[in-house]
Amino acid sequence: MILFILCFILFMVGLYGVMTRKNLIKIIIGVAVMEYSVNLFFILVGYVDGATVPILTKGFEKGPFVDPLPQAMILTAIVIGLATTALLLSIAIRLYRKYGTFDIRKINSLKG
Numbered sequence: 001m002i003l004f005i006l007c008f009i010l011f012m013v014g015l016y017g018v019m020t021r022k023n024l025i026k027i028i029i030g031v032a033v034m035e036y037s038v039n040l041f042f043i044l045v046g047y048v049d050g051a052t053v054p055i056l057t058k059g060f061e062k063g064p065f066v067d068p069l070p071q072a073m074i075l076t077a078i079v080i081g082l083a084t085t086a087l088l089l090s091i092a093i094r095l096y097r098k099y100g101t102f103d104i105r106k107i108n109s110l111k112g
Helices: 002-020 024-046 069-099 104-110
Strands: none
Touching (some): 002 024, 069 104
16 A cells, blocks of 8 residues: 555656746656656556466466556556657757757747
8 A cells, every 4th residue: 555655656746846847857857757656556556465477387377366467558658658758858859959948937938
């Protein structure tokens, strides 16, 4: 139970970074922290304490198994999160080249 609470706290740290920071790079880092906390939460949902791997061999037909579906889905989510982070960074670099700053207050005031 404490691990789920820690995932929620990690998500809130990322959300705090997104909501309060004015630097685009720090906002992107906050979004990445939020993505990783959600990934960790889904991995924890599929974990069973004392379970074995879900490979059926002789002698392992009985007993609890760890659910492999969240692990497979999180591998896909990691790739999507990496692509999202790369897209956000490329947008931030283009904004920096145009306005010369990562500060969203200055970018918003330039309007050009």
